[in-house]
Amino acid sequence: MIETLALVGATGAVGQIVRDLLERRNFPLQRIKFLASARSAGKQITFRGESHPVETLCPEAFEGVDLAIGSTPDDVAEQFAPWAVERGAVVVDESGFWRMHDHVPLVVPEINPEAARNHQGIISSPNCSTTQMVVAMKPLHDAARIRRVVVSTYQATSGAGVAGEQDLELGSRAALAGEPYDYQAFAHPIAFNLIPQIGSHKQAGYTSEEMKMVWETQKIFGDPSIRVCPTCVRVPVTNCHSESIMVETDRKVSVAEATQLFRDFPGITVIDDLANGEYPMPLSSNENDDVFIGRIREDLSSDHGLTFWCVSDNLRKGAATNAVQIAELLCRQTT
Numbered sequence: 348m349i350e351t352l353a354l355v356g357a358t359g360a361v362g363q364i365v366r367d368l369l370e371r372r373n374f375p376l377q378r379i380k381f382l383a384s385a386r387s388a389g390k391q392i393t394f395r396g397e398s399h400p401v402e403t404l405c406p407e408a409f410e411g412v413d414l415a416i417g418s419t420p421d422d423v424a425e426q427f428a429p430w431a432v433e434r435g436a437v438v439v440d441e442s443g444f445w446r447m448h449d450h451v452p453l454v455v456p457e458i459n460p461e462a463a464r465n466h467q468g469i470i471s472s473p474n475c476s477t478t479q480m481v482v483a484m485k486p487l488h489d490a491a492r493i494r495r496v497v498v499s500t501y502q503a504t505s506g507a508g509v510a511g512e513q514d515l516e517l518g519s520r521a522a523l524a525g526e527p528y529d530y531q532a533f534a535h536p537i538a539f540n541l542i543p544q545i546g547s548h549k550q551a552g553y554t555s556e557e558m559k560m561v562w563e564t565q566k567i568f569g570d571p572s573i574r575v576c577p578t579c580v581r582v583p584v585t586n587c588h589s590e591s592i593m594v595e596t597d598r599k600v601s602v603a604e605a606t607q608l609f610r611d612f613p614g615i616t617v618i619d620d621l622a623n624g625e626y627p628m629p630l631s632s633n634e635n636d637d638v639f640i641g642r643i644r645e646d647l648s649s650d651h652g653l654t655f656w657c658v659s660d661n662l663r664k665g666a667a668t669n670a671v672q673i674a675e676l677l678c679r680q681t682t
């Protein structure tokens with residue numbers, strides 16, 4: 348049982364869902380506090396039937412806090428996590444800031460739960476596009492060792508937070524009305540468009556979002572020899588990221604074997620009936636914790652390649668669900 352849990356970034360796209368999951372999963376906590384920027388101070392949030400004021404994030408806010416779940420921008424996470432750890436709290440952080448630090452475990456509970464034991468106060472949850480891909484990779488990797496991945500993402504606007512969600516809706520309305528719209532979260536119009544850049548230029552023509560998929564995958568599997576070639580694209584979909592994934596394994600994995608491996612893995616749902624038009628899509632995956640897989644087929648261009656389509660709610664398994672699962676794991680590991 349956690350005595351006091353602080354939800355940092357409680358007013359954001361991810362934070363709102365963390366709150367909902369803590370309630371619905373009956374997370375074992377006695378007291379909760381909601382933290383955000385000064386812009387939100389005083390707003391009321393209802394949790395388990397009681398109204399709580401949002402408090403401004405500051406070092407003293409972590410006095411008496413045992414566990415903090417953070418869903419804030421990177422620079423805010425850089426600042427607040429040490430405040431919390433210095434006061435004895437464990438931080439489960441969803442931002443990108445701490446993920447690649449050596450002393451910070453990067454955890455997906457279905458894949459590397461044991462890594463959480465080695466934390467020194469901070470545990471990171473991966474990037475949303477990484478999480479659904481590594482969950483899909485895990486059963487294939489265990490069975491036949493994945494050596495290479497080629498992935499293209501189709502990422503929803505909610506991946507850019509509340510501002511991203513609003514940009515799609517208001518930008519679409521403005522475009523249909525023939526009016527101008529000043530996009531807040533995107534450098535180009537997202538209504539009726541695709542943007543083949545997520546994040547900033549990082550290296551060798553790859554963006555920061557793409558390099559996250561490379562480095563985080565290698566860290567989670569503890570295998571820097573896995574080669575990942577990503578292309579990340581923002582699409583005009585409100586929620587749920589989709590990915591076209593091709594993996595090359597040490598030995599050939601048939602479609603039938605892969606389908607069974609996916610079906611047997613916790614947290615994966617297979618929907619794969621092309622003849623009847625059944626496959627995962629963003630609208631049908633919305634507000635669901637699972638990673639959905641379909642269009643499973645042999646790669647026609649390599650001997651040991653398998654390709655498939657993967658959809659997951661980026662605000663759920665890609666963020667809030669994974670963080671709450673890490674928090675639940677911590678509770679189990681300490682009892």
Ligand SMILES: NC(=O)c1ccc[n+]([C@@H]2O[C@H](COP(=O)([O-])OP(=O)(O)OC[C@H]3O[C@@H](n4cnc5c(N)ncnc54)[C@H](OP(=O)(O)O)[C@@H]3O)[C@@H](O)[C@H]2O)c1
Nearest residue numbers: 356358359360361383384387418419442475506508509666
């Ligand atoms: N969206 C996704 O699909 C997704 C998936 C995985 C990981 N993540 C990561 O999760 C984090 C949150 O993402 P989001 O999509 O929820 O963003 P968001 O909707 O923009 O929410 C950001 C939250 O951080 C708070 N915040 C911003 N600046 C702050 C400050 N200076 N001090 C205190 N609180 C501050 C905001 O509070 P106010 O409302 O008061 O401004 C809000 O609660 C990001 O690091 C993101 O990369 C997001």
